[in-house]
Amino acid sequence: MARLMEVTFLGTGSANPTPNKAASSIVLRYGDDLWMFDCGEGTQTQVMKSSLKAGKITKIFITHLHGDHLYGLSGLLCTISQSNQRTEPVSIYGPLGLAKFIRVSLGLSRSELCFRFKVIELQPTDDMLKIDDARLCNISSTDTPVLHPCEDEGRIVHHTMVEGVPVWTLLDTGPLKVRAGKLDHRIPSFAFIMQEDMLPATLSVEKLREFGFEPGPICAKLRAGESIKTPTGVSVTLSDVLGCTHPGRKVVICGDSCESSAIASIAKDADIYIHEATLQNSLRETAVERGHSTPQMAAQFALQACARFLYLTHFSQRYTESSRKKKEFTVKDLQKEAQQVFGPNCAVAQDMLTFTVKPPK
Amino acid sequence: MARLMEVTFLGTGSANPTPNKAASSIVLRYGDDLWMFDCGEGTQTQVMKSSLKAGKITKIFITHLHGDHLYGLSGLLCTISQSNQRTEPVSIYGPLGLAKFIRVSLGLSRSELCFRFKVIELQPTDDMLKIDDARLCNISSTDTPVLHPCEDEGRIVHHTMVEGVPVWTLLDTGPLKVRAGKLDHRIPSFAFIMQEDMLPATLSVEKLREFGFEPGPICAKLRAGESIKTPTGVSVTLSDVLGCTHPGRKVVICGDSCESSAIASIAKDADIYIHEATLQNSLRETAVERGHSTPQMAAQFALQACARFLYLTHFSQRYTESSRKKKEFTVKDLQKEAQQVFGPNCAVAQDMLTFTVKPPK
Numbered sequence: 001m002a003r004l005m006e007v008t009f010l011g012t013g014s015a016n017p018t019p020n021k022a023a024s025s026i027v028l029r030y031g032d033d034l035w036m037f038d039c040g041e042g043t044q045t046q047v048m049k050s051s052l053k054a055g056k057i058t059k060i061f062i063t064h065l066h067g068d069h070l071y072g073l074s075g076l077l078c079t080i081s082q083s084n085q086r087t088e089p090v091s092i093y094g095p096l097g098l099a100k101f102i103r104v105s106l107g108l109s110r111s112e113l114c115f116r117f118k119v120i121e122l123q124p125t126d127d128m129l130k131i132d133d134a135r136l137c138n139i140s141s142t143d144t145p146v147l148h149p150c151e152d153e154g155r156i157v158h159h160t161m162v163e164g165v166p167v168w169t170l171l172d173t174g175p176l177k178v179r180a181g182k183l184d185h186r187i188p189s190f191a192f193i194m195q196e197d198m199l200p201a202t203l204s205v206e207k208l209r210e211f212g213f214e215p216g217p218i219c220a221k222l223r224a225g226e227s228i229k230t231p232t233g234v235s236v237t238l239s240d241v242l243g244c245t246h247p248g249r250k251v252v253i254c255g256d257s258c259e260s261s262a263i264a265s266i267a268k269d270a271d272i273y274i275h276e277a278t279l280q281n282s283l284r285e286t287a288v289e290r291g292h293s294t295p296q297m298a299a300q301f302a303l304q305a306c307a308r309f310l311y312l313t314h315f316s317q318r319y320t321e322s323s324r325k326k327k328e329f330t331v332k333d334l335q336k337e338a339q340q341v342f343g344p345n346c347a348v349a350q351d352m353l354t355f356t357v358k359p360p361k
Numbered sequence: 362m363a364r365l366m367e368v369t370f371l372g373t374g375s376a377n378p379t380p381n382k383a384a385s386s387i388v389l390r391y392g393d394d395l396w397m398f399d400c401g402e403g404t405q406t407q408v409m410k411s412s413l414k415a416g417k418i419t420k421i422f423i424t425h426l427h428g429d430h431l432y433g434l435s436g437l438l439c440t441i442s443q444s445n446q447r448t449e450p451v452s453i454y455g456p457l458g459l460a461k462f463i464r465v466s467l468g469l470s471r472s473e474l475c476f477r478f479k480v481i482e483l484q485p486t487d488d489m490l491k492i493d494d495a496r497l498c499n500i501s502s503t504d505t506p507v508l509h510p511c512e513d514e515g516r517i518v519h520h521t522m523v524e525g526v527p528v529w530t531l532l533d534t535g536p537l538k539v540r541a542g543k544l545d546h547r548i549p550s551f552a553f554i555m556q557e558d559m560l561p562a563t564l565s566v567e568k569l570r571e572f573g574f575e576p577g578p579i580c581a582k583l584r585a586g587e588s589i590k591t592p593t594g595v596s597v598t599l600s601d602v603l604g605c606t607h608p609g610r611k612v613v614i615c616g617d618s619c620e621s622s623a624i625a626s627i628a629k630d631a632d633i634y635i636h637e638a639t640l641q642n643s644l645r646e647t648a649v650e651r652g653h654s655t656p657q658m659a660a661q662f663a664l665q666a667c668a669r670f671l672y673l674t675h676f677s678q679r680y681t682e683s684s685r686k687k688k689e690f691t692v693k694d695l696q697k698e699a700q701q702v703f704g705p706n707c708a709v710a711q712d713m714l715t716f717t718v719k720p721p722k
Contacts, residue, residue, distance in 0.1 A: 049380055075429075
C-alpha cells in the first residue's frame with residue numbers, strides 16, 4: 001500500500017498576512033510525518049485551526065528568507081516544544097543565513113526546546129545573489145559560530161550541475177527524496193522537489209482472473225504468503241499475480257519566483273506543481289519587477305515541467321475569494337487566467353485547503 | 362481639552378497564541394499617536410482586525426524578549442512600511458539585545474523600511490540577569506555593530522536609583538513622560554510607566570456663575586480671548602474663570618512578572634495598572650516557578666502602588682471566556698480572585714477590548 005500523501009495550504013497570502021489569507025505555509029503529510037514548507041508569521045495559529053498536529057512536524061523547508069515565509073519559524077519551534085514532550089529531532093532546510101536567524105531569535109528570547117534540531121543551509125549560486133544583498137544583509141558563516149544549546153551541527157549544501165542546471169541534493173535516503181532547484185526572485189529563492197521511490201507492485205485483479213480466481217478472501221491468503229491451487233492444479237503465489245511497479249509520486253513546491261525555467265528538468269513530470277501567482281496577467285510588469293509571477297507565467301513554468309496538476313498560491317491581498325463588485329478581480333479569475341494556458345488541471349489554493357496526492361493507477 | 366487616551370488589548374494570551382487569545386500586545390492611543398506595548402507573533406493581523414491603523418504607530422515598547430512578546434515585531438515593522446508611505450520615524454524601546462534581534466531579522470529577510478527607526482535599549486541591573494542567560498544567549502553590544510540601512514543610532518539607557526529602586530528614564534520631553542521599572546521574571550522584564558503632564562485648567566461653570574454669568578455663547582467668547590463686562594461693570598477674562606489644574610493621567614503596563622514590588626513607588630497612584638495573571642491562585646507555586654503571577658499576586662502589587670483600576674491580562678490558554686463544563690475555571694473566575702483582594706475596580710482584558718482613560722474630574 002502506498003503511504004497517504006496529502007498537501008495542506010496553511011497560508012496563501014503574500015507580503016502582509018490578513019485574517020483571511022495567512023502568510024505562506026504549506027504542509028506535506030507523508031504517512032505519519034509532517035513536512036512544512038515555509039513558515040510565515042502566524043503559521044502556528046494556522047496549524048491550530050487545521051487538523052494537523054504541530055508535534056508531528058519533523059522537517060521544515062524554507063524557500064527564501066523574506067519575512068512572510070520565515071517570521072513564524074521561531075514561534076512554531078517553541079510551540080512544537082511546548083505542545084508535547086516530543087524528543088524526535090527536527091531538520092530545518094533553507095538558504096544560507098537561516099541558521100543565524102534561528103540562533104539569534106531563539107537565543108535572545110532564551111527559548112529552550114525539548115527536542116534537538118539542526119539546520120541544513122543551501123549555498124546560493126553567485127548569480128542568485130542580488131546587488132542589495134551586501135547592503136541589507138551581512139551573511140557570514142563565521143559570525144554566529146555558537147550553536148543553540150538544543151542544536152546539532154548542520155551543514156552547508158552546495159549545488160552540483162545536473163543537465164546544465166544547479167541542483168542541491170538535500171535528502172537522498174528514505175522513501176521520499178528531496179532536491180532543490182534555483183528560482184529567480186529579489187533574494188535567493190528555491191523550489192523543493194520531493195520524489196517518492198518506485199511504488200511496489202500490488203495484486204492485479206486482472207492477473208488473478210487469468211488464473212480463474214475472483215477477488216475476495218483469496219487475496220488475503222495470497223498476501224499472507226499462502227500458495228493457492230487453481231482448479232487445474234497450478235500452484236499460485238502472490239508474486240504470480242502482482243501488477244507492474246509504478247513510479248512514485250512527485251511534488252514540487254516553489255518559493256517566490258519570476259523565472260522558474262531552471263527547475264524544468266528536475267521538476268519534470270511532477271504530479272503536483274505548486275507555484276506562486278501573486279498578481280494578475282495584466283500586472284505582469286509590476287509582478288516581474290517585484291520578482292513575482294502572474295497566472296500565465298506560472299502556467300508556462302508548469303507546462304515546461306510537464307506537470308500533471310498545477311496549484312496557484314501566494315496571492316496579493318487585493319484578490320478576494322468572490323467579488324463584491326462586478327468588476328473586481330478575484331482569486332477565481334486568477335485560476336481562469338492560468339487555465340487558459342495550462343488547461344483544466346489547475347486550481348487556486350486557499351487557506352486550509354487539503355488534497356490527497358494519489359498514487360498513479 | 363485633555364487628549365483622548367485609550368487602551369486596546371490586541372492579544373491577551375500567554376506563551377502559545379491561539380485563534381481566540383493572541384500573543385501579547387497592547388496599544389495606547391494618545392491623541393493621534395499610537396504607542397504599542399509588546400508585539401507577539403500575529404500582532405499585525407490583530408491590528409488589522411481592530412480599528413487601529415498600523416501606520417499611526419510611532420513608538421513600540423517591548424517589556425521583555427520572550428517570543429510571545431517579540432516575534433511579531435519585524436513583521437509589524439514591514440507592514441507599517443508597506444501599508445502607507447509614512448516617513449515619520451519609529452522609536453523602539455526594550456531590553457538590551459532588542460537591536461540585535463531587529464537588525465538580524467530585518468537584515469536576513471532583506472527588509473527595507475520607508476521610515477527611519479532607532480532602538481533604545483534598557484541595560485538590566487545585574488540582579489535581573491539569570492543563570493541561564495549566558496548559556497542560552499550571548500548578548501554583546503559589539504557583536505552586531507552594523508546598523509540596518511534604515512536605522513539611526515540609538516542608545517543604551519542605564520538605571521538611576523530613585524527612592525531605593527532602579528528607574529530607567531526613557532522619555533522626558535513631550536506631554537507624556539515614560540519611565541521603566543524592574544520586574545522579576547525568568548529573563549529581564551520591565552514595566553513601563555506613562556505619566557501625563559499636569560492637565561491645564563478648564564473653564565469652571567461655578568466660577569462663571571460667581572460673576573453672574575450662565576454657560577452658553579459667553580464661554581466661546583472668553584476662550585477666544587475676549588473680556589466680558591459683568592452687570593456691575595467688572596471686566597472678566599478667561600483666566601478669572603478657570604478651575605484648578607489636575608495631575609495628568611498615569612498608565613502602568615507591566616511585562617511578565619512574579620514580583621512587582623520594585624515599581625510600587627514609580628507606579629504610585631496609577632489610574633490604570635495592567636498586570637499579568639497567567640494562572641489561578643491555586644497554581645501559585647507553578648506560576649512563581651515560571652516567573653508569573655496569580656490574580657491575588659497581581660492585586661497585591663496593584664494595591665502596593667495605590668492603583669485606581671487594575672486590568673489583568675496574559676492568561677494561560679487553558680482559561681476560556683465562559684465555562685463549557687461546570688467545574689472549568691474561566692477568565693471571569695480569575696477576575697473574581699483579583700476582586701477578592703483589590704475590590705471591584707478590577708477587570709479582565711480580552712482581545713480587542715478598548716477602554717478610555719478619562720481625565721480626573
